[in-house]
Amino acid sequence: MGLSRLDNLYRQMILEHASHPHHHGTLKNADHQLELRNPTCGDVLVVQVAMKADKVSDVAFSGSGCTISQASASMMTDEVIGKTAAQVEQMVVTFSKMVTGDSVDNVDDILGDAAILEGVAQFPARIKCATLAWKAIYQAIENDNKESTVGLMRHDEL
């Protein structure tokens, strides 16, 4: 059996996002930004968000992490552009439920390509890696201060 099971987690699209992440870098005019740390592995992720007419107009992330956290961050940035804060919140909730193994409807509609990360549910030790970027953008938008603050990786909440 061995490593063949890894294919369920490391799908080709996930590996591609991890090796060439989208929106990796920094924004000049961020309206929100937040740094989030995964205390179990020490990974640090900074997410910056620019808003226009109540919608996410641009987003960027920086920091290093494992394949899952980098791919998840990359996919997240693709999917949240053009969405309102409320829509982003719904996406974050949906994503969190999906990777923890809760059944959710319309995952593909709500999360787009990021729905491919549902395989994480079979690898409980990696859920925090997958949710880091999503929790970061949620907390970033919640944080009205334009200066970067450090968020807390909370267990049950967003």
Place this chain on the structure above:
Amino acid sequence: MVKQMNELIKDFPILDQKVNDEQLVYLDNAATTQKPRAVVDAITNYYYHDNANVHRGVHTLAERATAQFEDVRKKVAHFINAPSEQEIIYTKGTTESLNWVAASYGRTFVKPGDEIVISYMEHHSNLVPWQILAKKNGAILKYIDLLPDGQLDMDSVRKQITDKTAIVSLAHASNVLGVVNPVAEIAKIAHKHGAIMVVDGAQSTPHMKIDVQDLGIDFFAFSGHKLMAPTGIGILWGKSELLEQMPPLEFGGEMIDWVQLQETTFKKAPWKFEGGTQNIAGVVGLGAAIDYLESIGMDKIENYEKSLIANILPALVKIDGLEIYGPLDPAKRTGIISFNLKGLHPHDVATALDMEGIAVRAGHHCAQPLMEYLDVAATARASFYLYNTVEDGQRLVEAIKATKEFFKNGIV
């Protein structure tokens, strides 16, 4: 001898299982160790036959429980060659032991401007208590540098420890780098400057003979669960003249001598530190674990693990793209091997190894300042114990190679 050691695995029922359809290879012993049947049986036996609260009550079960509880104290004293069992304090584990030294001895005796010296390789439990103490008492926390291969830089030791130093606290063996620090030599330097020497023995006590008198130190801390005893039981050893001067930290049942409305007197050490009902079954389990280890012999365990590492390390070193932290000379290390595969995050590596049935740790190992010092976010860590075999090491080597192959095309 090796064959004999290989048979030990039969004493550990948990190791006889498949994980992800592969025979389990447990290489996370620096985090916690598995328990032999003898330890589990001792705890079961205690609860089935002898369970009672200790030091109170005159009935037979209370006497039996008390006798076992106090017998283990003697056993621990003998195990680490402490001069007296009255210097053996039961705690939750190394973390609590070190916290108590910082909070009781430290808060009482450290003065503003004093220095506390630790090193970059310390586990957070031998770092944060000193950081908090330094802030509270106005002391300065200083760090000893490491050499490129991860060993303590003795020049830095001599530079950092000065007449202002009140406390030196170091890991006996690193939980990341696998090095054993020359704490006896450093204790002499500390004492020359009037400082006390505290040693975190969490990663050494399970693997080698400990002699606190021979080490010439003042406090020694270790955990039961890293040497086959249950979680939630640990030891703080301290010289009696120091323990006598230290105030208790937890007040309540069991630790008092006489209580009046406005005044209370306390028992002597070690009992003044042991407020409330203790982890009696944990103590019983610790006693059984020490018996188990001593039936094999700590020197034999140390030699066996050294031969294991001497066998495995060269095969790991040969893997292209595998970075190993700490000295590459097997003679200079314990059974802890931290590593990273180039271009891969250790979490990905640990997940892949888990699919091969191999349990390793990935992360910062509660040593974030060390990770920063090594300039890595995290590492993977394989840690061996006496029930591991050369075959376990070969499985690790093969699985790392397979992991490298799996990710070869996906990751830069």
